Amino acid sequence: MSRDMQARERLWHWMRSRRKGFTTPDAIKACRISATGARRFVSQLSKAGILTRLDDEIRKSGQRVARYRLAVDPGPALPCGTVIGGSEDSRRNDGMMQAIWDAVRIAGRFDWDGLLLVLEQGGASYTENGVRLYLQQVLVRGGYVTDSGPSGPGRCKAYRVQRDTGPRAPVRRHRGIWDHNLCKQIELRSEEAANA
Protein backbone atom coordinates (compact mmCIF):
# COMPACT_ATOMS: atom_id res chain seq x y z
CA MET A 1 0.00 0.00 0.00
CA SER A 2 1.28 3.44 -0.78
CA ARG A 3 1.05 4.68 2.81
CA ASP A 4 2.98 1.63 3.94
CA MET A 5 5.78 2.47 1.54
CA GLN A 6 6.02 6.01 2.84
CA ALA A 7 5.97 4.71 6.39
CA ARG A 8 8.67 2.19 5.54
CA GLU A 9 10.76 5.01 4.08
CA ARG A 10 10.41 6.97 7.33
CA LEU A 11 11.20 3.89 9.35
CA TRP A 12 14.26 3.08 7.26
CA HIS A 13 15.71 6.59 7.59
CA TRP A 14 15.02 6.53 11.31
CA MET A 15 16.70 3.11 11.73
CA ARG A 16 19.77 4.33 9.88
CA SER A 17 20.06 7.28 12.25
CA ARG A 18 19.93 5.04 15.35
CA ARG A 19 23.52 3.88 15.46
CA LYS A 20 23.21 2.56 19.01
CA GLY A 21 20.19 0.45 18.24
CA PHE A 22 16.45 0.63 18.67
CA THR A 23 13.44 -1.39 19.68
CA THR A 24 10.35 -2.01 17.58
CA PRO A 25 8.02 -0.11 20.00
CA ASP A 26 10.34 2.91 19.76
CA ALA A 27 10.20 2.66 15.96
CA ILE A 28 6.40 2.43 15.95
CA LYS A 29 6.15 5.52 18.11
CA ALA A 30 8.75 7.57 16.28
CA CYS A 31 7.69 6.75 12.73
CA ARG A 32 3.90 6.62 13.06
CA ILE A 33 3.83 3.19 11.48
CA SER A 34 1.46 0.34 12.22
CA ALA A 35 2.77 -2.27 14.66
CA THR A 36 2.23 -5.06 12.11
CA GLY A 37 4.00 -3.13 9.36
CA ALA A 38 6.97 -2.28 11.58
CA ARG A 39 7.36 -5.85 12.87
CA ARG A 40 7.13 -7.28 9.36
CA PHE A 41 9.75 -4.87 8.04
CA VAL A 42 12.10 -5.50 10.96
CA SER A 43 11.69 -9.24 10.49
CA GLN A 44 12.44 -9.00 6.76
CA LEU A 45 15.53 -6.89 7.39
CA SER A 46 16.74 -9.30 10.06
CA LYS A 47 16.31 -12.29 7.76
CA ALA A 48 18.18 -10.43 5.02
CA GLY A 49 21.06 -9.80 7.45
CA ILE A 50 20.65 -6.03 7.35
CA LEU A 51 19.62 -5.84 11.01
CA THR A 52 21.33 -7.64 13.83
CA ARG A 53 19.65 -8.45 17.13
CA LEU A 54 21.30 -7.09 20.29
CA ASP A 55 20.56 -7.94 23.90
CA ASP A 56 16.91 -7.60 24.89
CA GLU A 57 15.82 -4.46 26.72
CA ILE A 58 13.83 -4.93 29.89
CA ARG A 59 11.13 -2.32 30.38
CA LYS A 60 9.85 -1.00 33.71
CA SER A 61 6.87 -3.27 33.36
CA GLY A 62 9.24 -6.23 33.17
CA GLN A 63 8.49 -6.79 29.50
CA ARG A 64 11.47 -7.89 27.38
CA VAL A 65 11.80 -6.08 24.08
CA ALA A 66 14.25 -7.01 21.33
CA ARG A 67 16.84 -4.42 20.41
CA TYR A 68 18.23 -4.19 16.89
CA ARG A 69 20.81 -2.21 15.04
CA LEU A 70 22.05 -2.10 11.46
CA ALA A 71 24.53 -4.88 10.70
CA VAL A 72 25.27 -3.36 7.32
CA ASP A 73 24.08 -0.11 5.81
CA PRO A 74 23.17 -0.63 2.17
CA GLY A 75 22.52 3.11 1.72
CA PRO A 76 19.63 5.53 1.83
CA ALA A 77 17.49 3.67 -0.71
CA LEU A 78 14.73 1.68 0.91
CA PRO A 79 15.65 -2.03 0.88
CA CYS A 80 12.85 -3.83 -0.84
CA GLY A 81 12.03 -6.65 -3.27
CA THR A 82 15.03 -8.86 -3.89
CA VAL A 83 17.12 -7.33 -1.12
CA ILE A 84 14.73 -8.37 1.62
CA GLY A 85 13.99 -11.78 0.22
CA GLY A 86 11.12 -11.33 -2.22
CA SER A 87 9.70 -14.39 -3.94
CA GLU A 88 11.14 -15.81 -7.16
CA ASP A 89 8.30 -14.12 -9.05
CA SER A 90 9.06 -10.77 -7.51
CA ARG A 91 12.77 -11.22 -8.25
CA ARG A 92 11.97 -11.94 -11.87
CA ASN A 93 9.59 -9.01 -12.07
CA ASP A 94 12.09 -6.64 -10.48
CA GLY A 95 14.66 -7.72 -13.07
CA MET A 96 12.20 -7.27 -15.90
CA MET A 97 11.09 -3.84 -14.76
CA GLN A 98 14.65 -2.66 -14.33
CA ALA A 99 15.57 -4.00 -17.77
CA ILE A 100 12.61 -2.21 -19.36
CA TRP A 101 13.39 1.03 -17.56
CA ASP A 102 17.07 0.85 -18.58
CA ALA A 103 16.16 0.24 -22.21
CA VAL A 104 13.53 2.97 -22.21
CA ARG A 105 15.81 5.60 -20.69
CA ILE A 106 18.58 4.93 -23.17
CA ALA A 107 16.32 4.87 -26.20
CA GLY A 108 14.35 8.04 -25.41
CA ARG A 109 11.96 7.23 -28.26
CA PHE A 110 11.16 3.63 -28.87
CA ASP A 111 8.58 1.29 -30.23
CA TRP A 112 7.23 -1.98 -28.96
CA ASP A 113 9.30 -4.13 -31.33
CA GLY A 114 12.52 -2.28 -30.56
CA LEU A 115 11.97 -2.63 -26.83
CA LEU A 116 11.30 -6.35 -27.06
CA LEU A 117 14.38 -6.79 -29.26
CA VAL A 118 16.62 -5.18 -26.63
CA LEU A 119 15.07 -7.24 -23.83
CA GLU A 120 15.43 -10.43 -25.83
CA GLN A 121 18.99 -9.66 -26.87
CA GLY A 122 19.92 -8.64 -23.34
CA GLY A 123 18.69 -12.00 -22.05
CA ALA A 124 16.10 -10.39 -19.77
CA SER A 125 13.48 -12.68 -18.37
CA TYR A 126 10.17 -11.25 -19.52
CA THR A 127 6.74 -11.98 -20.87
CA GLU A 128 5.04 -9.77 -23.42
CA ASN A 129 2.11 -9.32 -21.12
CA GLY A 130 4.40 -8.31 -18.27
CA VAL A 131 6.13 -5.73 -20.44
CA ARG A 132 2.80 -4.39 -21.68
CA LEU A 133 1.43 -4.08 -18.14
CA TYR A 134 4.53 -2.35 -16.85
CA LEU A 135 4.53 0.11 -19.74
CA GLN A 136 0.84 0.92 -19.50
CA GLN A 137 0.20 0.64 -15.80
CA VAL A 138 3.40 2.15 -14.45
CA LEU A 139 5.33 4.11 -17.02
CA VAL A 140 2.43 5.61 -18.98
CA ARG A 141 0.10 6.13 -16.03
CA GLY A 142 2.95 7.49 -13.94
CA GLY A 143 3.70 10.06 -16.63
CA TYR A 144 7.17 8.64 -17.35
CA VAL A 145 6.45 7.86 -20.99
CA THR A 146 3.74 8.88 -23.40
CA ASP A 147 2.47 6.68 -26.17
CA SER A 148 1.56 7.58 -29.68
CA GLY A 149 -2.01 6.37 -29.41
CA PRO A 150 -3.60 3.14 -30.51
CA SER A 151 -1.66 0.82 -32.74
CA GLY A 152 -2.95 -0.05 -36.20
CA PRO A 153 -2.95 -3.35 -38.05
CA GLY A 154 0.62 -4.55 -38.33
CA ARG A 155 1.85 -1.33 -36.75
CA CYS A 156 3.09 -1.28 -33.19
CA LYS A 157 2.84 1.43 -30.58
CA ALA A 158 5.59 4.00 -30.27
CA TYR A 159 6.57 5.68 -27.02
CA ARG A 160 8.57 8.66 -25.88
CA VAL A 161 10.21 9.26 -22.52
CA GLN A 162 8.52 12.19 -20.83
CA ARG A 163 10.16 12.13 -17.41
CA ASP A 164 13.45 10.50 -16.50
CA THR A 165 13.86 10.63 -12.75
CA GLY A 166 16.93 8.40 -12.43
CA PRO A 167 18.32 4.93 -12.94
CA ARG A 168 16.07 2.93 -10.63
CA ALA A 169 12.87 1.59 -12.12
CA PRO A 170 9.59 2.98 -10.80
CA VAL A 171 7.41 0.23 -9.38
CA ARG A 172 3.70 -0.23 -8.88
CA ARG A 173 2.61 -0.30 -5.28
CA HIS A 174 -1.08 -1.13 -5.16
CA ARG A 175 -2.74 2.26 -5.59
CA GLY A 176 0.25 4.29 -6.65
CA ILE A 177 3.75 4.19 -8.07
CA TRP A 178 6.82 4.27 -5.93
CA ASP A 179 9.75 6.16 -7.42
CA HIS A 180 12.99 5.00 -5.78
CA ASN A 181 14.91 7.86 -7.37
CA LEU A 182 12.73 10.56 -5.85
CA CYS A 183 11.88 8.50 -2.78
CA LYS A 184 8.28 9.48 -3.17
CA GLN A 185 4.91 8.26 -4.18
CA ILE A 186 3.66 9.23 -7.65
CA GLU A 187 -0.06 9.56 -8.13
CA LEU A 188 -1.51 7.42 -10.89
CA ARG A 189 -3.11 9.22 -13.78
CA SER A 190 -6.43 7.82 -14.89
CA GLU A 191 -6.26 5.55 -17.93
CA GLU A 192 -8.21 8.11 -19.95
CA ALA A 193 -5.79 10.91 -19.05
CA ALA A 194 -2.80 8.67 -19.71
CA ASN A 195 -4.15 7.70 -23.11
CA ALA A 196 -5.24 11.21 -24.05
Place this chain on the structure above:
Amino acid sequence: MTANVTELKTSSTPATARGGALPLTNVAIAFKMMERALEPWADPGMQLFYGKTGWGKTCAVTAAKVRYQAAYLELAPNMSRKAFYLGLLGSHSASPVGKTIDDYRKQLVTLLLDWGGALIIDEADYLTHGKLTDELRWLHDKTHTPVILVGEEKIDGKLRKFEQFHGRILDFHMAQPCSLEDGRKLASHYGRGLIIEDDLVAEVVTQAELMTRRITANFTRMRHFATAAGIDVLDLATWEGTGEGYITGNKPTRPGEGAGR
Protein backbone atom coordinates in the same frame (compact mmCIF):
# COMPACT_ATOMS: atom_id res chain seq x y z
CA MET B 1 -1.32 -5.04 -11.02
CA THR B 2 -4.65 -5.45 -12.64
CA ALA B 3 -4.85 -6.93 -16.09
CA ASN B 4 -7.23 -4.37 -17.55
CA VAL B 5 -4.80 -2.96 -20.08
CA THR B 6 -6.13 -2.59 -23.57
CA GLU B 7 -4.49 -5.30 -25.62
CA LEU B 8 -2.10 -3.98 -28.19
CA LYS B 9 -2.87 -5.49 -31.53
CA THR B 10 0.70 -6.08 -32.43
CA SER B 11 1.36 -9.68 -31.77
CA SER B 12 -0.72 -12.68 -32.59
CA THR B 13 2.26 -14.98 -32.38
CA PRO B 14 3.46 -16.21 -29.02
CA ALA B 15 7.00 -15.34 -28.05
CA THR B 16 8.03 -18.97 -28.31
CA ALA B 17 7.33 -18.97 -32.04
CA ARG B 18 9.85 -16.22 -32.67
CA GLY B 19 13.43 -16.43 -33.78
CA GLY B 20 15.85 -17.62 -31.16
CA ALA B 21 17.48 -15.21 -28.78
CA LEU B 22 20.91 -15.71 -30.35
CA PRO B 23 22.59 -12.35 -30.14
CA LEU B 24 23.05 -10.19 -33.21
CA THR B 25 26.66 -9.75 -34.26
CA ASN B 26 27.09 -6.35 -32.61
CA VAL B 27 25.33 -7.48 -29.45
CA ALA B 28 27.76 -10.42 -29.26
CA ILE B 29 30.66 -7.99 -29.62
CA ALA B 30 29.27 -5.80 -26.82
CA PHE B 31 28.87 -8.86 -24.57
CA LYS B 32 32.43 -9.93 -25.30
CA MET B 33 33.71 -6.46 -24.42
CA MET B 34 31.73 -6.46 -21.22
CA GLU B 35 32.98 -9.90 -20.21
CA ARG B 36 36.53 -8.84 -20.91
CA ALA B 37 36.04 -5.65 -18.88
CA LEU B 38 34.67 -7.55 -15.90
CA GLU B 39 37.34 -10.23 -15.78
CA PRO B 40 39.19 -9.94 -12.48
CA TRP B 41 42.53 -10.05 -14.28
CA ALA B 42 41.43 -7.59 -16.97
CA ASP B 43 43.90 -4.99 -18.22
CA PRO B 44 43.22 -1.67 -16.58
CA GLY B 45 42.45 -0.09 -19.93
CA MET B 46 39.46 1.29 -21.72
CA GLN B 47 37.77 -0.37 -24.67
CA LEU B 48 36.41 1.38 -27.72
CA PHE B 49 33.42 0.20 -29.70
CA TYR B 50 33.07 2.18 -32.89
CA GLY B 51 31.26 2.05 -36.19
CA LYS B 52 28.98 3.80 -38.59
CA THR B 53 25.71 5.36 -37.53
CA GLY B 54 22.67 3.11 -37.70
CA TRP B 55 24.63 -0.10 -37.27
CA GLY B 56 23.08 -0.85 -33.89
CA LYS B 57 25.86 0.09 -31.49
CA THR B 58 23.59 1.75 -28.97
CA CYS B 59 21.11 -1.12 -29.18
CA ALA B 60 24.00 -3.52 -28.57
CA VAL B 61 25.31 -1.70 -25.52
CA THR B 62 21.77 -1.32 -24.17
CA ALA B 63 21.43 -5.10 -24.34
CA ALA B 64 24.82 -5.37 -22.61
CA LYS B 65 23.71 -2.94 -19.92
CA VAL B 66 20.56 -4.98 -19.34
CA ARG B 67 22.56 -8.17 -19.12
CA TYR B 68 25.53 -7.00 -17.06
CA GLN B 69 23.94 -4.19 -15.01
CA ALA B 70 26.48 -1.69 -16.19
CA ALA B 71 26.28 2.04 -15.58
CA TYR B 72 25.50 4.05 -18.68
CA LEU B 73 26.03 7.66 -19.59
CA GLU B 74 25.20 9.26 -22.90
CA LEU B 75 27.26 12.35 -23.58
CA ALA B 76 25.80 15.45 -25.18
CA PRO B 77 27.45 18.05 -27.39
CA ASN B 78 29.45 20.58 -25.39
CA MET B 79 28.63 18.83 -22.15
CA SER B 80 30.01 20.69 -19.15
CA ARG B 81 32.17 18.98 -16.56
CA LYS B 82 29.47 19.54 -13.96
CA ALA B 83 26.84 17.88 -16.15
CA PHE B 84 29.28 15.04 -16.80
CA TYR B 85 29.82 14.38 -13.10
CA LEU B 86 26.15 14.78 -12.24
CA GLY B 87 25.32 12.33 -15.02
CA LEU B 88 27.82 9.81 -13.68
CA LEU B 89 26.52 10.20 -10.13
CA GLY B 90 22.98 9.82 -11.41
CA SER B 91 23.90 6.64 -13.25
CA HIS B 92 24.86 5.21 -9.85
CA SER B 93 21.61 6.36 -8.18
CA ALA B 94 23.63 8.75 -6.05
CA SER B 95 22.46 12.21 -5.03
CA PRO B 96 25.27 14.74 -5.35
CA VAL B 97 26.91 15.78 -2.11
CA GLY B 98 28.35 19.28 -2.13
CA LYS B 99 28.24 21.88 -4.85
CA THR B 100 31.61 21.98 -6.54
CA ILE B 101 33.06 19.76 -9.21
CA ASP B 102 35.71 18.73 -6.73
CA ASP B 103 33.02 17.50 -4.33
CA TYR B 104 31.38 15.48 -7.09
CA ARG B 105 34.73 14.08 -8.15
CA LYS B 106 35.55 12.88 -4.63
CA GLN B 107 32.10 11.36 -4.20
CA LEU B 108 32.35 9.58 -7.52
CA VAL B 109 35.78 8.14 -6.78
CA THR B 110 34.42 6.70 -3.52
CA LEU B 111 31.47 5.22 -5.37
CA LEU B 112 33.51 3.73 -8.18
CA LEU B 113 36.09 2.21 -5.84
CA ASP B 114 33.32 0.23 -4.14
CA TRP B 115 31.67 -0.73 -7.38
CA GLY B 116 32.52 -3.76 -9.42
CA GLY B 117 30.67 -2.97 -12.62
CA ALA B 118 31.62 -1.41 -15.93
CA LEU B 119 30.85 2.06 -17.19
CA ILE B 120 29.51 2.59 -20.71
CA ILE B 121 30.04 6.02 -22.23
CA ASP B 122 27.89 6.43 -25.34
CA GLU B 123 28.39 9.18 -27.92
CA ALA B 124 31.98 9.26 -26.76
CA ASP B 125 32.86 11.52 -29.71
CA TYR B 126 31.68 14.36 -27.48
CA LEU B 127 34.47 13.63 -25.01
CA THR B 128 36.64 15.78 -27.22
CA HIS B 129 34.42 18.81 -26.51
CA GLY B 130 35.57 20.63 -23.40
CA LYS B 131 37.93 18.84 -21.05
CA LEU B 132 36.04 15.62 -20.56
CA THR B 133 38.90 13.44 -21.79
CA ASP B 134 41.02 14.70 -18.89
CA GLU B 135 38.23 14.13 -16.40
CA LEU B 136 37.50 10.60 -17.58
CA ARG B 137 41.19 9.72 -17.72
CA TRP B 138 41.66 10.98 -14.17
CA LEU B 139 38.66 9.00 -12.91
CA HIS B 140 39.84 5.89 -14.69
CA ASP B 141 43.35 6.21 -13.30
CA LYS B 142 42.08 6.68 -9.76
CA THR B 143 39.49 3.92 -9.74
CA HIS B 144 40.45 1.47 -12.53
CA THR B 145 36.77 1.19 -13.39
CA PRO B 146 36.36 -0.66 -16.68
CA VAL B 147 35.21 1.86 -19.28
CA ILE B 148 33.60 1.05 -22.61
CA LEU B 149 33.52 3.95 -25.04
CA VAL B 150 31.00 3.90 -27.87
CA GLY B 151 31.45 6.22 -30.80
CA GLU B 152 31.26 6.86 -34.48
CA GLU B 153 33.56 5.51 -37.17
CA LYS B 154 36.06 8.36 -36.97
CA ILE B 155 36.29 8.58 -33.20
CA ASP B 156 39.76 7.06 -33.12
CA GLY B 157 41.15 9.96 -35.13
CA LYS B 158 39.46 12.47 -32.84
CA LEU B 159 40.77 10.84 -29.67
CA ARG B 160 44.30 10.54 -31.03
CA LYS B 161 44.66 14.29 -30.51
CA PHE B 162 44.45 13.59 -26.79
CA GLU B 163 47.50 11.41 -26.51
CA GLN B 164 47.32 10.65 -22.78
CA PHE B 165 43.70 9.63 -23.09
CA HIS B 166 44.18 7.62 -26.25
CA GLY B 167 47.03 5.74 -24.58
CA ARG B 168 44.55 4.28 -22.08
CA ILE B 169 42.47 2.63 -24.78
CA LEU B 170 43.78 -0.89 -25.05
CA ASP B 171 41.05 -2.65 -27.02
CA PHE B 172 39.36 -1.56 -30.21
CA HIS B 173 36.22 -3.28 -31.46
CA MET B 174 34.67 -2.44 -34.79
CA ALA B 175 30.88 -2.59 -35.03
CA GLN B 176 29.84 -4.79 -37.91
CA PRO B 177 27.31 -4.07 -40.62
CA CYS B 178 24.17 -6.18 -40.68
CA SER B 179 24.87 -9.64 -42.09
CA LEU B 180 22.35 -11.87 -43.81
CA GLU B 181 22.16 -13.96 -40.65
CA ASP B 182 21.40 -10.83 -38.60
CA GLY B 183 18.86 -9.88 -41.27
CA ARG B 184 17.08 -13.19 -40.77
CA LYS B 185 16.93 -12.66 -37.01
CA LEU B 186 15.57 -9.15 -37.47
CA ALA B 187 13.03 -10.35 -40.05
CA SER B 188 11.87 -12.96 -37.58
CA HIS B 189 11.51 -10.35 -34.82
CA TYR B 190 10.08 -7.38 -36.71
CA GLY B 191 8.00 -9.42 -39.13
CA ARG B 192 6.30 -11.59 -36.55
CA GLY B 193 3.07 -13.12 -37.73
CA LEU B 194 4.57 -12.98 -41.21
CA ILE B 195 7.09 -15.21 -42.94
CA ILE B 196 9.65 -13.17 -44.84
CA GLU B 197 11.50 -15.40 -47.30
CA ASP B 198 15.27 -15.45 -47.52
CA ASP B 199 15.44 -13.86 -50.98
CA LEU B 200 13.55 -10.82 -49.71
CA VAL B 201 15.66 -10.62 -46.54
CA ALA B 202 18.82 -10.63 -48.68
CA GLU B 203 17.41 -7.91 -50.93
CA VAL B 204 16.43 -5.74 -47.95
CA VAL B 205 19.89 -6.09 -46.43
CA THR B 206 21.47 -5.05 -49.74
CA GLN B 207 19.06 -2.19 -50.45
CA ALA B 208 19.49 -0.80 -46.93
CA GLU B 209 23.26 -0.80 -47.43
CA LEU B 210 23.70 -3.17 -44.46
CA MET B 211 22.37 -0.52 -42.06
CA THR B 212 20.43 -2.15 -39.23
CA ARG B 213 18.20 0.85 -38.60
CA ARG B 214 16.95 0.92 -42.21
CA ILE B 215 16.59 -2.85 -42.32
CA THR B 216 14.29 -2.88 -39.30
CA ALA B 217 12.27 -0.01 -40.81
CA ASN B 218 11.83 -2.05 -43.99
CA PHE B 219 10.62 -5.11 -42.11
CA THR B 220 8.20 -2.99 -40.07
CA ARG B 221 6.81 -1.52 -43.28
CA MET B 222 6.47 -5.00 -44.79
CA ARG B 223 4.58 -6.29 -41.78
CA HIS B 224 2.24 -3.32 -41.90
CA PHE B 225 1.59 -3.89 -45.59
CA ALA B 226 1.17 -7.66 -45.25
CA THR B 227 -1.23 -7.35 -42.33
CA ALA B 228 -3.40 -4.89 -44.23
CA ALA B 229 -3.34 -7.09 -47.34
CA GLY B 230 -3.91 -10.33 -45.43
CA ILE B 231 -0.64 -11.88 -46.64
CA ASP B 232 1.11 -14.53 -44.50
CA VAL B 233 4.21 -15.14 -46.59
CA LEU B 234 6.21 -12.47 -48.36
CA ASP B 235 8.94 -13.22 -50.87
CA LEU B 236 10.95 -11.03 -53.20
CA ALA B 237 8.62 -11.42 -56.20
CA THR B 238 5.52 -10.60 -54.15
CA TRP B 239 7.13 -7.53 -52.59
CA GLU B 240 8.49 -6.22 -55.89
CA GLY B 241 5.03 -6.71 -57.36
CA THR B 242 3.48 -4.37 -54.79
CA GLY B 243 5.61 -1.44 -55.95
CA GLU B 244 6.11 -0.40 -52.31
CA GLY B 245 9.88 -0.21 -52.70
CA TYR B 246 12.52 -0.14 -49.99
CA ILE B 247 13.81 2.31 -47.43
CA THR B 248 17.32 2.88 -48.71
CA GLY B 249 18.27 6.31 -47.48
CA ASN B 250 18.39 7.57 -51.06
CA LYS B 251 15.94 10.06 -52.48
CA PRO B 252 13.60 8.73 -55.14
CA THR B 253 14.46 9.45 -58.75
CA ARG B 254 12.24 10.91 -61.45
CA PRO B 255 11.73 8.85 -64.60
CA GLY B 256 14.65 9.50 -66.95
CA GLU B 257 17.02 10.51 -64.12
CA GLY B 258 19.96 8.33 -63.17
CA ALA B 259 19.94 6.25 -60.04
CA GLY B 260 19.96 8.25 -56.84
CA ARG B 261 22.97 6.46 -55.51
